[in-house]
Amino acid sequence: MILEAIEKRYSVRHYKDQPVEEDKLAEVLEAARLAPSGSNLQPWKLVVVRDRATIRSMVHAIGGQQFVEQAAVLIVACMNGEGYNIGHRYDGAVVDITIALDHVTLQAASMGLGTCWLGNYDGNEVRALLDIPSGNPVVIILALGYPDESHPHRPGPRKPLDELVCWENFTG
Template sequence: MILDAIEKRYSVRHYKDQPVEEDKLAEVLEAARLAPSGSNLQPWKLVVVRDRATIRSMVHAIGGQQFVEQAPVLIVACMNGEGYNLGHRYEGAVIDITIALDHMTLQAASMGLGTCWLGNYDGNEIRALLDIPSENPVVVLLALGYPDENHPHRPRPRKPLDELVCWEKFTG
């Protein structure tokens, strides 16, 4: 059930020293491929980084977040085209990429893998390290691997539904 994967998903910041199997990585990437996008443009390119030295060299560019070094896989999501236009250049592409990555996080959670969205990064430094062309801006990064159970997850509280949903008209 989808809600099971949603409930299991959390931002993993401690990973086991265990590689992600090729078939599982392929399923996570397939979830992105199947994600909806405006006009079916799929305006993304995913750079999958598994080389430990490369991941270590990226830590500085990712705001010094040391836990990233533990992740056996780092996925860099870049724009590959502008996407549909919502009045602001690239807005549609950014929305589509976030949908694709959310699909990936849920697929990963359903298979016992953990992920962490990384939004604190220097896009120019990441592009230089991975030879990403300037016309393909970095949108978000995703750490992927097996969660380390020695660092238990404590669920964060969520607002009750009645604070998040209004019926028929907006109410404050």
């Protein structure tokens, strides 16, 4: 069942001019809320933006990617609270936030909604537009909305499993 949602998800870059219902938005946010995190820190704050004028004003900050203004919702994921190490790297919160938002993408796909990860943004510009404190770095942004299916999607190719996986050691 999860694999169905995984197979259904793709980066939606054309959205219908249609709002996302409150209950559906609540469900995708619930999927994020239930995500696991290191020591259960839940070190994120999701800024949910639905105001059309604000979304339009964010296009420039998100790499000038014009399709962003079609999205019904932008979810701007910020770190919240103390950061922490994974291994010896200080990126635990980034891993946690990525998991939480991946839950969002899959829950959205299972309900017929589309998403697109948006990593091409200017953090300072986004922060200024949404009053995000400097202690809460923006990690990633997600566009959300109903896909305009009149634009056919071609799935991006994926590497074969044997290029991505090795067994028992790195050369295995």
